Amino acid sequence: MFGILRFGLRVARKSTVIAVAAALLGAATAIVIPVLTGRAIGGALGVIRNGLDRPYVVVLIVLLLALAISNVTSVLGQTGFELADGPIRREVTLRIGWALSHDPDLTEMEDPATAALVQKVRSREWEISMGYQLLTGVATRQIPALIGTAVTLGIVLTWWAPLPIMILILINAEYLRRVITTQMDVWSGQTEGQKHAAYAFEQAMGKAAKEIRIFGLADYLRRRMMGYALEGYRPYWARRWRDAGLSVVLGVAKVIATLAVICYAAWQAATGRIDLTTIATAIPLIMAMADTDLWMIGQLQRAGTTYGWLEQLAPTKQYAQDQTEGAAKVAAAARTTKIATPAELTSADTIIRPADADTADSIETPASTAMVVGDRRRPDEPATSPPPGIVFDEVSFGYPGSDRLILDGLSLELPAGDAVALVGVNGAGKSTLVKLLVAGYLPTRGRVLVDGVDLASLDVDQRRAWQRRVSPITQEFLRLPLPAGDNVELGSGAVWAGRLDPDPVPDTAVLDDIAQRAGITDLVQRLPAGWLTSLDKTMPGGTDLSGGEWQRIGLARALRAVSSGAQVLVLDEPAAALDVQSEARLVDGYLDLARSVTSLIISHRFSVVRPVPSICVLEHGRIVEHGAHEELMDIADGRYRAMFRMQASRYAEADAEVEAELRAAEVEA
Numbered sequence: 001m002f003g004i005l006r007f008g009l010r011v012a013r014k015s016t017v018i019a020v021a022a023a024l025l026g027a028a029t030a031i032v033i034p035v036l037t038g039r040a041i042g043g044a045l046g047v048i049r050n051g052l053d054r055p056y057v058v059v060l061i062v063l064l065l066a067l068a069i070s071n072v073t074s075v076l077g078q079t080g081f082e083l084a085d086g087p088i089r090r091e092v093t094l095r096i097g098w099a100l101s102h103d104p105d106l107t108e109m110e111d112p113a114t115a116a117l118v119q120k121v122r123s124r125e126w127e128i129s130m131g132y133q134l135l136t137g138v139a140t141r142q143i144p145a146l147i148g149t150a151v152t153l154g155i156v157l158t159w160w161a162p163l164p165i166m167i168l169i170l171i172n173a174e175y176l177r178r179v180i181t182t183q184m185d186v187w188s189g190q191t192e193g194q195k196h197a198a199y200a201f202e203q204a205m206g207k208a209a210k211e212i213r214i215f216g217l218a219d220y221l222r223r224r225m226m227g228y229a230l231e232g233y234r235p236y237w238a239r240r241w242r243d244a245g246l247s248v249v250l251g252v253a254k255v256i257a258t259l260a261v262i263c264y265a266a267w268q269a270a271t272g273r274i275d276l277t278t279i280a281t282a283i284p285l286i287m288a289m290a291d292t293d294l295w296m297i298g299q300l301q302r303a304g305t306t307y308g309w310l311e312q313l314a315p316t317k318q319y320a321q322d323q324t325e326g327a328a329k330v331a332a333a334a335r336t337t338k339i340a341t342p343a344e345l346t347s348a349d350t351i352i353r354p355a356d357a358d359t360a361d362s363i364e365t366p367a368s369t370a371m372v373v374g375d376r377r378r379p380d381e382p383a384t385s386p387p388p389g390i391v392f393d394e395v396s397f398g399y400p401g402s403d404r405l406i407l408d409g410l411s412l413e414l415p416a417g418d419a420v421a422l423v424g425v426n427g428a429g430k431s432t433l434v435k436l437l438v439a440g441y442l443p444t445r446g447r448v449l450v451d452g453v454d455l456a457s458l459d460v461d462q463r464r465a466w467q468r469r470v471s472p473i474t475q476e477f478l479r480l481p482l483p484a485g486d487n488v489e490l491g492s493g494a495v496w497a498g499r500l501d502p503d504p505v506p507d508t509a510v511l512d513d514i515a516q517r518a519g520i521t522d523l524v525q526r527l528p529a530g531w532l533t534s535l536d537k538t539m540p541g542g543t544d545l546s547g548g549e550w551q552r553i554g555l556a557r558a559l560r561a562v563s564s565g566a567q568v569l570v571l572d573e574p575a576a577a578l579d580v581q582s583e584a585r586l587v588d589g590y591l592d593l594a595r596s597v598t599s600l601i602i603s604h605r606f607s608v609v610r611p612v613p614s615i616c617v618l619e620h621g622r623i624v625e626h627g628a629h630e631e632l633m634d635i636a637d638g639r640y641r642a643m644f645r646m647q648a649s650r651y652a653e654a655d656a657e658v659e660a661e662l663r664a665a666e667v668e669a
Ligand SMILES: Nc1ncnc2c1ncn2[C@@H]1O[C@H](COP(=O)(O)OP(=O)(O)O)[C@@H](O)[C@H]1O
Pocket: 110, 399, 402, 406, 424, 425, 426, 427, 428, 429, 430, 431, 432, 433
């Protein structure tokens, strides 16, 4: 709970201070008001007999002031924590995002324990901001007010007077704490039925919504969801009834205790042991106590637990340190990085290809060049460092938590400035190899060397910097709900170099040049607002693209990265969603582009890899064959030859069918 208060102070200091101060002042008025009310009533008889005197007027004025302050503090407190609400929610979300994205290593992110923790925090994220509100608003006002009222009553009436009510308040608070904790668990979708209902809803309305309609499953899923939704509430309702019964019993007990204390006060007054002022003070104090109900303890406790999970996921200290360091780095980068102008981008020729660099030599370069690994050339700089050579040296790899080796003693060389193609069946481990290439994972055994430097020897910053040097299109390429221009321009690295806010109007001269080279000029011209068109149907003027069109946008982004200095190009199944024409353009464009960078193109389509001079076949976790297309076709019982033939024969069959149909059509005509 104090964690949340510290959190609030860090994120929204002013609002938190205002809310807490207002609540404490409010608590003070809650004690002052009954005391002065007692005075006002007690002095009334004197005023009736002798007329107004100065002390009585002072009591009345102070009482009025206290009432006014009480009202003002309520409004002020409310405003305070409502102002803090936005920053707190934002910070919670940012911290979860940070936990999932700050590490260049993918291991943590894909770890099931982390995933479970993220799931838990996300499902109860809102409890943190609510806990903050309850803490700064309700708890900081009610708890001191209750203690103050009890102490005052003890002094005014008799020491034990507050005890019966206090004990019942505490019993009730503890009971409510338990009730709320369990009820909220039931409530926040923890029952089987609710999970099923959520799943059915997701199915009917989410990603598969179109298929669901076409298959006529909507009605079925709706009924299923309804059934589960009600069933899901049944345990909650059962609890609610049971809890309500006990709550009534406890409530009655509190009323009896209150009555008993009031009767005692009345008896004291009747027997002349206390005067009018005392009883007139005691009764409002008793009523104020009786009116207090510490229902928020359970919610505060849950909020504390949720905050604890967040703290576990993204420790404040580490997070804060990363934020300041990150900001400093971005600021430094922003000072030195200029975005390339079209003239500087005219072609990939500006990136020097190492003149027959002896790759074997460069691979043996000592590890002292580690920093070079992370030195992505600034776009406006003349190319000084050549593209790197990459070597997989007997690499074995299995995903964390699994014994199965996906790569098993794999050796592969991507010579500096050359293009290599990789083929293999589904699940052969091609995408896994990319993850190792970008140091998203480190090999279980063996090494991945970049210009002779082992990626495992890099620290976090160097690993990040290495990733910035690679321009990948992964199989699950990014589809950002942003304008088309931003989707391409993000490849320039401008964002991580400090231009966190890309210009509202992207530099279209640069983008048009990229579009031409990526073959998406027609696509962009078709968009209603050109580069500014949001690629998100839910945005005004926005539109969605087909799978193939998205893939071409992704390719343009990769080109943008290369044109602004990325030296390693990785295309993982770049043609999967492309039509024949786009695929042909991709292959031509790729070979042209690949002249200036070290590149790896992965595809299960032989038409894509065929023109690449160096083709590797991945099978059983290692490279089983490599060479040019003709060489691989010459291996009598080779894998490449077998797979190529199978694919080619399918196409040949299809072609024959098409031809036969065309001929038949001609005959008919
Ligand atoms: N994050 C992961 N955790 C565990 N296993 C994975 C993960 N990603 C992929 N795999 C497994 O690794 C194998 C190789 O996957 P992948 O490299 O994507 O194959 P390819 O790209 O060649 O089709 C597959 O059997 C897949 O199930």
